[in-house]
Amino acid sequence: MQMHDILVVGSGIAGLSAAVTAKQKGARVVVxxxxxxxxxxxxxxxxxxxxxLGNASSDSVELHIEDTLKSSHNLADPKMVAKMCQGxxxxxxxxxxxxxxxxxxxxxxxxxxxxxxxxxxxxxxxRACYAQDYTGLKILHTLLDRAINLDIPLLEGxxxxxxxxxxxxxxxxxxxxxxxxxxxxxxxxxxxxVATGGFGAIYAKNTNSKTSTGDGIAAIFRAGGELSNLxxxxxxxxxxxxxxxxxxxxxxxxxxxxxxxxxxxxxxELTTRDIIAKAEFEQIIQGEKVYLxxxxxxxxxxxxxxxxELKLIKQYAKVDATKExxxxxxxxxxxxxxxxxxxxxxxVGLENCYCIGExxxxxxxxxxxxxxNSLLEALSFGVLGAKEALKNSDAKPMEQEINYRLPIKKGxxxxxxxxxxxxxxxxxFEKVGIVRDEKSLSEALQExxxxxxxxxxxxxxxxxxxxxxxxxxxxxxxxxxxxxxxxALWRKESRGSHIRSDYPNESKxxxxxxxxxx
Amino acid sequence: xxxxxxxxxxxxxxxxxxxxxALTYIQENIxxxxxxxxxxxxxxxxxxxIRVNGKEQLAxxxxxxxxxxxxxxxxxxxxxxxxVDKSIAKSLIAKTKATIxxxxxxxxxVADEKKSEVQSNCILCSSCYSACxxxxxxxxxxxxxxxTKTYKYTIDKREGEPKEHIDAIQSSGIWDCTLCNxxxxxxxxxxxxxxxxxxxxxxxxSYGYMDPNFSNMGFSGGFGFDPNxxx
Ligand SMILES: Cc1cc2nc3c(=O)[nH]c(=O)nc-3n(C[C@H](O)[C@H](O)[C@H](O)COP(=O)(O)OP(=O)(O)OC[C@H]3O[C@@H](n4cnc5c(N)ncnc54)[C@H](O)[C@@H]3O)c2cc1C
Ligand code: SF4
Ligand code: SF4
Numbered sequence: 001m002q003m004h005d006i007l008v009v010g011s012g013i014a015g016l017s018a019a020v021t022a023k024q025k026g027a028r029v030v031v032x033x034x035x036x037x038x039x040x041x042x043x044x045x046x047x048x049x050x051x052x053l054g055n056a057s058s059d060s061v062e063l064h065i066e067d068t069l070k071s072s073h074n075l076a077d078p079k080m081v082a083k084m085c086q087g088x089x090x091x092x093x094x095x096x097x098x099x100x101x102x103x104x105x106x107x108x109x110x111x112x113x114x115x116x117x118x119x120x121x122x123x124x125x126x127r128a129c130y131a132q133d134y135t136g137l138k139i140l141h142t143l144l145d146r147a148i149n150l151d152i153p154l155l156e157g158x159x160x161x162x163x164x165x166x167x168x169x170x171x172x173x174x175x176x177x178x179x180x181x182x183x184x185x186x187x188x189x190x191x192x193x194v195a196t197g198g199f200g201a202i203y204a205k206n207t208n209s210k211t212s213t214g215d216g217i218a219a220i221f222r223a224g225g226e227l228s229n230l231x232x233x234x235x236x237x238x239x240x241x242x243x244x245x246x247x248x249x250x251x252x253x254x255x256x257x258x259x260x261x262x263x264x265x266x267x268x269e270l271t272t273r274d275i276i277a278k279a280e281f282e283q284i285i286q287g288e289k290v291y292l293x294x295x296x297x298x299x300x301x302x303x304x305x306x307x308x309e310l311k312l313i314k315q316y317a318k319v320d321a322t323k324e325x326x327x328x329x330x331x332x333x334x335x336x337x338x339x340x341x342x343x344x345x346x347x348v349g350l351e352n353c354y355c356i357g358e359x360x361x362x363x364x365x366x367x368x369x370x371x372x373n374s375l376l377e378a379l380s381f382g383v384l385g386a387k388e389a390l391k392n393s394d395a396k397p398m399e400q401e402i403n404y405r406l407p408i409k410k411g412x413x414x415x416x417x418x419x420x421x422x423x424x425x426x427x428x429f430e431k432v433g434i435v436r437d438e439k440s441l442s443e444a445l446q447e448x449x450x451x452x453x454x455x456x457x458x459x460x461x462x463x464x465x466x467x468x469x470x471x472x473x474x475x476x477x478x479x480x481x482x483x484x485x486x487x488a489l490w491r492k493e494s495r496g497s498h499i500r501s502d503y504p505n506e507s508k509x510x511x512x513x514x515x516x517x518x
Numbered sequence: 519x520x521x522x523x524x525x526x527x528x529x530x531x532x533x534x535x536x537x538x539x540a541l542t543y544i545q546e547n548i549x550x551x552x553x554x555x556x557x558x559x560x561x562x563x564x565x566x567x568i569r570v571n572g573k574e575q576l577a578x579x580x581x582x583x584x585x586x587x588x589x590x591x592x593x594x595x596x597x598x599x600x601x602v603d604k605s606i607a608k609s610l611i612a613k614t615k616a617t618i619x620x621x622x623x624x625x626x627x628v629a630d631e632k633k634s635e636v637q638s639n640c641i642l643c644s645s646c647y648s649a650c651x652x653x654x655x656x657x658x659x660x661x662x663x664x665x666t667k668t669y670k671y672t673i674d675k676r677e678g679e680p681k682e683h684i685d686a687i688q689s690s691g692i693w694d695c696t697l698c699n700x701x702x703x704x705x706x707x708x709x710x711x712x713x714x715x716x717x718x719x720x721x722x723x724s725y726g727y728m729d730p731n732f733s734n735m736g737f738s739g740g741f742g743f744d745p746n747x748x749x
Binding site for chain 1: 535536545546547550551552553554555556557558559560561562563564565579597598601603604605607608611612615616617618621623624625626627628630631634635638639640641642667670671674676677
């Protein structure tokens with residue numbers, strides 16, 4: 001049995017920053033990921049990463065903490081938010097030193113002072129560090145180059161099935177499906193860091209990578225870890241109708257209007273994401289279409305401000321944004337909730353397992369995440385998670401008896417999976433969407449039970465089977481969907497992104513996390 | 519619309535904007551076991567690169583047409599249907615040692631950002647590698663994207679040891695390229711590996727390296743890559 005100090009699951013910005021940090025501290029690290037190394041939500045982030053450098057306006061870590069707490073609707077933990085925001089300075093220094101090609105300003109006095117920053121919604125200062133509109137891409141690939149050159153084994157095509165526990169109930173490894181061979185494979189380590197991302201992709205309309213199906217969250221849940229705040233799902237108001245390609249906030253920042261079929265503006269375009277998404281939703285159920293109107297801004301200005309976006313609009317919506325209206329709709333963008341962790345980022349209810357990035361609920365976003373804070377979380381807590389995991393790591397993992405059966409059965413209806421997946425994802429969007437109530441949530445739960453996803457099987461050779469992956473992901477989606485609905489039913493109030501039409505106000509009684517255990 | 523995937527015909531009975539939608543249609547309605555990869559659906563994760571009528575494309579941004587022929591990208595082990603093993607990227611990046619070796623504190627400005635802005639747009643889709651004719655005859659050629667990465671790190675002012683990069687790309691590297699431009703044409707991100715390779719050759723000269731093909735001219739009788747030159 002090969003023994004590692006640290007097993008990192010997931011190769012997004014959170015996973016890679018943890019792996020690189022641990023390796024630089026001399027640990028034996030291995031990274032396992034179900035996709036190719038660059039796939040996940042991280043490469044998709046355009047806007048930027050919040051760090052209070054104050055390069056474009058006066059700013060401070062204190063102000064950043066204050067903005068984050070405000071946006072969380074009193075649910076974030078000030079101590080964790082402070083850790084994240086303070087960690088940002090160290091994180092960005094690290095990125096600068098490994099060569100991330102940030103956008104720059106001229107005439108700065110020090111390296112960090114030269115990083116360009118832009119304003120994102122909900123921030124009281126110009127705070128998001130960026131690399132044109134490819135911030136996540138450039139950070140991820142620079143980390144990847146570094147991880148490869150540090151000789152960290154990056155094992156692609158390993159799908160985390162279960163967390164392996166020892167006789168004391170502590171995590172000591174991961175059981176994976178080796179996608180190529182179709183066989184299960186165990187990796188053992190003193191500490192496990194799970195960074196498999198969020199679960200936005202289980203919704204019918206979402207901006208996420210296909211990989212964001214919450215596999216790690218579901219595996220930790222099955223192993224006894226606690227989940228919290230799953231009901232807080234952030235909808236982004238400007239995604240292209242149909243393809244749900246994200247059109248970033250900069251479109252509204254630059255003066256874009258939101259109009260309905262009658263050409264009327266129906267909301268202040270610069271208010272927060274949850275409020276705009278709700279206003280759009282109300283238009284749509286009244287039978288209106290919703291459009292983003294950029295025409296009045298002018299071709300020249302648009303081409304300098306958002307060239308990448310114009311390209312995407314042309315490619316996927318087939319319209320010329322300088323001359324035509326762009327039809328949009330709200331779509332799921334980010335999952336604030338996830339695995340509960342303590343202040344050292346160790347999973348509540350599962351010792352020796354750590355959780356970072358979008359997978360976790362580290363109590364930094366609460367009911368509403370600020371744009372630019374998730375890249376920060378992935379990095380800041382990626383670095384911190386590795387450091388914490390390396391502390392008192394005297395665990396001695398031993399090989400464990402494992403029984404796992406893949407859901408494969410001769411004669412299964414292979415089309416059923418896609419029908420069921422469509423139903424689950426639509427159900428979530430329609431009944432557990434931007435606005436929910438007791439009735440819609442209960443109906444969703446009932447219908448979900450009736451789908452009986454637990455017993456679904458496929459008939460395929462397990463080697464290199466994308467069908468098998470689809471099914472494993474759907475089974476995880478099923479677990480998360482149910483836990484999410486139960487959390488949403490429990491929270492009898494409206495707060496941030498969780499909007500209940502039957503309980504329209506915030507209630508003091510619910511100023512706490514929702515929690516779910518197996 | 520009919521499209522061929524690995525020479526098998528499929529009828530797509532739905533209006534689709536992208537090839538990825540067509541593949542998904544096949545999977546959901548005709549052949550559920552069809553194996554293929556994708557991630558972001560927006561051209562930025564590099565997972566869905568394939569070849570359409572002999573040209574590299576991203577399935578998520580290519581608009582399919584009747585009669586299109588789809589195959590996996592080249593020089594990556596085919597695992598099943600359109601699924602390939604792209605893990606060679608890691609060994610190429612390791613061989614070129616593409617990372618900052620010795621950080622030097624430098625204050626960068628807009629001009630520095632612009633110097634490598636395009637190169638750093640790489641999504642690691644391997645399209646350029648699949649299009650490169652040298653890889654076919656010389657499988658250990660470092661290839662276009664790894665060399666573009668090298669160029670990016672070499673010209674970064676923060677790199678205190680640029681020579682490390684130059685040293686790493688002499689053998690099976692920049693001198694094996696024929697400057698045919700296929701990589702540049704294949705890149706969905708507008709990157710121009712060929713020019714980066716030319717620039718790396720010039721930089722190499724300033725570090726005292728010479729085109730080995732020059733010194734071998736008597737034997738191979740030409741510049742650069744010679745398909746009959748017996749690699
Ligand atoms: C379109 C878009 C734009 C965004 N823009 C911004 C922005 O401007 N600023 C900002 O701060 N945030 C932004 N975000 C959010 C941010 O990108 C993510 O929250 C963040 O990158 C998450 O990083 P992560 O490492 O936790 O997860 P990910 O990057 O999603 O990585 C997860 C990794 O885990 C792997 N994995 C998943 N399941 C398994 C399994 N079963 N077994 C093994 N491996 C597995 C995946 O393959 C992947 O490698 C954006 C998100 C999207 C979708
Ligand atoms: S220009 Fe060079 S690297 Fe690019 S495809 Fe041609 S031979 Fe390959
Ligand atoms: S250089 Fe272009 S074609 Fe080559 S891997 Fe990068 S993005 Fe793809």
